[in-house]
Structure formats: C-alpha cells, structure tokens
Amino acid sequence: MQVLKSWLKDYVDIKLSDEELVEQLNLTGTAVEGVSYSFSDKIVVGQIKEINPHPNADRLQVAKVFNGQEDLQIVCGAPNIAVGQKVPLALIGAKFADFEIKKAELRGIESFGMMCSERELGLGDSHGGIKVLPEDYEVGKKLIDYISSDTVFEIEITPNRGDCLSHLGVAREVAATTGESIKVPEKIVLNEIKNNLIDVEVEAKDLCSNYNAILIKNVKVGSSPDWLIKRLNSLGLKSINNIVDVTNYILFDWGQPLHAFDAKKIVDQKIIVRRAGEFEKVKTLDGQDRSIPENSLVIADKDKIIAIAGVMGAANSEVDSSTTDIIIESAEFDSASIRLTSKTLNLSTDASYRFERGIDSGHVSESARYAAKMIQEIAGGEIVDVKISESKIETRSIKVEYQKINNLLGLDLSENEINSILTRLGFVCNANLAIVPTWRHDIAIWQDLAEEVGRIYGYGKIKPIALEVINCEFDNDFTKKEKLKNELANIGFCETVNYVFLSASDLQTNKIESSDLLEIKNPMQNENKYLRNSLVSGLLKNVAKNPSFDPVLLFEIGHVFDKSSEEVNLGIIASGKDAKNKIQEAKELINSLLKKPLDINIIELNRDELTRYKIRKAVTYIIEIDLTQILTNLVVTKDTDLRLNKTVSNYKQISKYPPVVRDFAFVVDREINSEDIKKHILDFSQDILLVDLFDEFSSDKLGQNKKSLAFHIYFQDLNKALTDVEAELKIKPLIEEIVKKFKAELRG
C-alpha cells in the first residue's frame, strides 16, 4: 500500500528525515518496502552549454547539457531554452508516471536524457517550455535536494492490522512510534434535516452491524478539484467524477470504504441489506455480469440488487453525469462474509480488502458525515436525510497483566510506563483495564498487549537471556539418514532432490495408474497434478537430463505417497559406464551398515523402458528401499559430527546450452593434490564449468614417484552452444598452464 508523506502530515507532524522515519517504522512493525519520490531522484540540475539546430527537424534543437560530470547530448523541442540556463535534467533511468528515460534517437540524433517541464515534474500545469531553475542551484545536485518532492512510502501491512490501511491509520503508527500527537480530525457537525425521504432496513443484522445512509439532493456531478485529483493520482488512482472520487478519497484517508448510489435509481429510495437468494444476478460497476453466491450480503431495493455489499456496486445505481440526488453509504460488514463472497466471485477490491481485515467500528457514522460534507463543498447540494441502523458499539476492555507482560518481555517497566505506551496507541487505561480502540480488532489477550508494549518500547532494548544447554544425546532418524547419505557419496554417488509431483504425462511414461495416487485439487501448473508413489520416475528423468555425464550415479532420499500411507524411501540409480558394478557396490555398502542384511532387489531397465524415458545410455540399474527398513536396522555407531569441511566452491552459473566435455590425464608427482589442479583449472577460465576427477592411479611405469590424474573438463558458454572448434581454442592455453604450474605431463 502506498502512502504520501504530505498526506500523513495532515494527521501527524513528521520531524524526522525520510530515512529515519523508515527505520523507526520498520523497527516498530510497519514494514516499509520502498521509498520513491513524486519526481525521480535521477533528475539533476543541469546547465545548458551549447545549442545547435537539429539537422533533420525544424522544431527540434540539439543541446549539450552539463550534468555535473560530463556534457550530455539532449534533443529538445522546447522554445525557451538558452545557453547558460540551469534546467531540470532527467537522466537515463529516471522514472516518470508512465515512462522511463532511455537513450533515444530523435530524427537521427541521439538523446541521452530529457529536460523537464513543470508538468512533467508534477509541480504545476505548465508544459509549454522547460522549467528554468534559479541561478544558485548547483549543477549536478539532485533536484529533490532543492524542490521538495512528495515522498511515497510503499508499506507492507500484515493481515492483523486492517487499521493501518489508510493514511490516518499509518499516521497513528507514526505518532505512536515518534511520540508526536495525532491531529485528531475535528468532529463533523452537519445541518441534517431528518425527513422520511429514504429508508434503511437491515434484515441481515448478524452480517451488518452498522449502516448509515445520507441523502444529498441537487448535486452537480462533474470533475473534482485539482488537490483531490492530485492525491488520487499520486496513489495510482484515476479520477472518475467528484462524487466517486470523494468516496475513494475517504477510503484512503480514513480507511472507511464508502459507496455512492444514484438515489433516483433506487426504488422508493428504500435500501434493504439482506442475504442473496439462490439465483440472483447483477451487473457490477466494472461491466461484468455476475451470479451472486447464495447468502452473500447484498444491498438491494425492492426489485433488484444495487450492490454486492462491501465489494462492488451495481451498474444499475451508478452515479453518472445525469445524477442529481445521491445516497452515501457508510457501513460495517462482517469480515468473514465479505471474504467468502470476494473469494467465491474472485473479486477483490480496495473496499473488500479492508472489510476482510476489519475497519474502525467507531468511525462509520463520522465517515458518512465527512463524505457528505466534502461532497457538499465540492459538488453542492443539500443534505436532506440521514438514516442510521446501528447495533450498539461494544467497547472491549482487557485486563492489563503488568507483571506477566514484564515477565514475558524480560523488562521492568512501571505500570505508568506501560499505560503510557498503550495510551499513545489509542488505548484508554483505567485501573487495571485497557479499553481497546475501535480500530483494533487484533487485540484479545494480554500477550497482544505485551506485543504492543514491546514493539513501541523497542525490541532492541530487550537483552538476550542465556538458555541452559542440555547435553542430550537424542537418538533420531535424521542423523542416521544423513550418515547414510555420506556413505553413498563416498563411493561416488551424487545426491539429487526431485519434486514430489507427477504430471499426467509422467504417468503415461511410467505406466502408473492414477487410481493409486494422491491427487492435487487445483494445481497452478499441470506438472503438479499427482503425488509420486515412488522415487523411480524422478531418478530416471535425472539420468535422461544428463547426457554429458557417463556414468550417472545418483541417490535420493525422499517422501513417497499413496492413498494409504506416506513413506520415506531411498532410491539409487546407476546408468552408463560400469553401472552394474557401481549398483552392486551400493547394495553391498548398505548391507555392510546393517545388523542384518536386507534382500535388496536391483532392477535393470530394459531397452523399451530406456527408450520411453529417453535414456541413451546402454544400461541402467535401480534400487528403491523403504528407509525405515534401513534405519531400524542400522549398526549403532558413535554419533559423528555431520559437518563436512568448509571449503566453499565458487559456484558457476549453468548455461542453458549443453557443455563440451574433454578428458585429459596428467602425470604428476605423487605429492601433488588433485584438488589443487582442479581449483587451478576452474579458476583459469569462466568458461570452465566443472572439473571432475574420474581416475587416479600410481605406477612406476609412469616414472618414479609419479601418478596419473584423469579429469573430465566441462566447457560452456552462457550465451550459446559452444562448438568443438571454440572449445579447442580454450584447451591449448589451459594445458600449457597446467603443465607449467604443476610440472605435469599430458598423457597421450
């Protein structure tokens, strides 16, 4: 949600800088996600050094403008520019309401920025020429250093704080945080005349606790005053007409959603607030025909629905240019009901958003009067009737548990200090009770008060308290599982992690019946339709995805699901060169860790299956075991630290394009560490993605005290498929480097 600093200042003095205010708000619970200015901070004071006519356009000129560091060429159509002037210069990257400055070419001449008019800066209406700046403005400085641009704060409000969804609400937080007082809006007194011109009947009293209707006759529907349009525009809203704009304005000003009906379009001017029946329909203001879900709260007249309560009005009672009499609605509707209706219709509006989260129960009537008064001032008209249907506003009180609050926070605040914080937030403290303000629907228990006290007092002031560390040897499955992973990695298998999902096409490829599987109701993506009942399909996909590696040795430990249970399985796959030996090695490894050996089944995929899974390798073997069979049977060893050595590899981004792989074997002295060679190769070029040691042996045949190290080296280009020729070009210097650095010999 966006709030304007100038608008907040209607309700609270702000003496802090923008940075300080943002920090304070963040630290007390109002998260500020971003700060922007009504004109960009990429607009600087520039000085025109030279002006030349544009060779290809009569109405354009080419200026050289100094931006504090260099001269920029700017193409400009303004008639009032002159050499020596100081001007607002928008640099590349400066953002305006609906465009961003980029390098441009205007009639064949490049332009590297834009000089701005008053209107473009949001400072006025003048657009006939460039805004000329005063002489004393320093070239190169940001314009916002001189002309205050309104600050726009992008605020993230948590779901429990519906009260912050308006400028008044945020202003209250600013006041509580900074210690300033809130400038409470003056109570509005209207010269109301109570006639019987309109009537309100609330049938669904459980869903509507408060309904205010004000009839204003003889308004002039037209355009809104500039100040109103400007404020709405600053929030990204369009101006519609003076009546609708007032209702929108008050929603963002005080947080009360309002609606304006054309009174003459309401039968007998009698409003009924009721539940919708089974098959009711309405065309809403956005032009859409909608079927109203049964039991939704609606505003209606005798014949038709005139609004989906709290969500959107109907087109049939819309205020348009011919309207002369309007009824302003200000009401409180049940949160859960509005939410359900909004979800079912898939229609979320600024109004419904606020009703869902709770509006200020104590400000409903005042908001109606505010709207009526503003409309009178802007559009004329006389207020001729006011009807209110109201259930009693309950004041809620909570016992302030001073000791418990202090205890939980680890503080020692006096009752006065606690009361003073609560009072700053709008609570009324009396004896040991705090009356909860009508705008706070999230306060119910003393812990809620503790949070209010803690966050305003400042969590930075709470000291950490040490916990006694228990030296406890918990025997848990997690540690056993992780040790098993270590063992498998040690014999050459890489751990993979796959999604738990299967798509319909996965089912086909794997020949699985969907009736065995758990199914997702409304997946956003088709890939997420079913839950896997085995790790096999994921592992097979992994193999198919790694054509540049031979062999592919992988394992996964993950959850599998069917209609009766959820299990954790271990899956192992070996595909390609020496796969049979490797899978056998894995089987023997597992059994070596168990008290009693398991009968582990190794499945070999046949040619047909390999084709279906798009695996090109000659042979593929799989093992899948229920992990509990292993864990309960594991030989108990002393609990070892699972942390491995801390060397962090410099991760390199993977290209979208396939790598070129080359194998090299070097003969080096036995003392040389293969890791050092590996690191050196990786550092040699950004295009070397991976270095994989695949063979190591010592033999005197190679020379005294020598060994051979063989590496797969993977070359890639991030932007294209590397050709063999291109790869060859990189290889020669690499080999030379390794031979030189490690006194190595390249084996034929």
Place this chain on the structure above:
Amino acid sequence: MKGTLHPITKYLNETTEIFKSLGFDIFEGPEVDTEWYNFDSLNVAANHPARDVQDTFWLTDGRLLRTQTSNGQVRYGETHKPPIRAIFPGNVFRNEATDAKHETTFVQLEGLYIDKDVKVGHLFWILEEFFKKVYGDDIKIRFRPHHFPYTEPSFEVDVEYRGKWFELLGAGMIHPVVIKNMGLDPEIYSGFAFGLGIDRLVMLKYNIEDIRNLRSGDLRFLKQFN
C-alpha cells in the same frame, strides 16, 4: 570419483549440528497432513486472510501438502513432555507458478522450545547463538515486529550480511492457543518457535541464479558442491 551431497543437505547439516550442540532433538513430520495440523491447531482460522498469504496445495481427499513444518511441532508437542527442545527440518509446499525466483517446494527448518516461564530474551539468545556460529561472532542481527497467527509477539529477524540487511527468519513466542492444542496448559507453559528457509540461504551463500537448479537433477549443478 567421490560423489557429492546436495547443497541443501550440506547447509541443513551445518545448521542442525549447531542446534544439536545446544541440546535440540530433530523431528521430521509428514509432508501430507490434515487441515488441523497445518492451520487450525496453529491458530490460523478458516476465514482469516493469513491463509491467503500461502497458496496451498489441497488434495482431492481434503488433506494438503504442508505449508510449513509446524505440523511436526504440534505432533511433537502432543507426544513429548516439557521441557521441549526440537528442530523440524523438511519440505514445505506452495501452489505457485515457478520461475527463476519462485518455487513450489522449499526446505524449511523450524525450531520449538517449551518450558515454564520462557521469555522473549531466551528466543533472542538462541537465535544470536545460532547466527554467531554460522557467520562468526561479529554478526549483527535485529528483531522487527511482525505477525504470525501462531505466535504473539512475533518477529522477523534480519541479519547483516555482506553489508546488507537480509530478512532471514520468522520467530515468536508461541500463542497460548497453540500451546493448548498441543495438550499443554498455557498458564503453566510458554515457549518460542522460529523458522528459516534453507533454500534461500543456500541461494544467497553460493549466489545461485535460478532456484529451480536446486531440484533440477542436473549434474552440472550437483557436482559443483563437494
């Protein structure tokens, strides 16, 4: 010739070892669970907007894929007597469209501590200890107020890393309703809980460009982590 462990596994092992050394048990709950264990028991009411924040994978049989590992917390609380200290690693799921920054599946690590007279200061201490062990003694952390239905007060915890503040985890004092749902008396017992996203930490640590790499099964990715 040596294989590799997945970077998430490696990172998770580092973090679980730290909590183990502080006396925590490790418990893994089910990935498919009921609405009760994932939402209602955690004080996330049926009609509350807080349910919107997470897009949930609902199963046709009425259950769901858990959106946090707190289901494990409630189950653990039901079967263990206080004092309780345990961490809960595991997959959690969001029904979203995936792209380089968005995923359907994450690994989370949550923690739970329940005893008599547990204070906010205890939570701050545990988290400071944890981050010091991961990032060194001069790590800076700060606690900002936030909202979770299952904790009150609630916090977001930021860590200063490479010159910038990162929001790394959520935490809070367990809501009395949740304590009650674990079968314990909230007048006697209190506690705290915290949760961190392991995927995100892994992405930050290695500067990984696309979150989907983590579950791609691509050996060009997996083999970089040894």
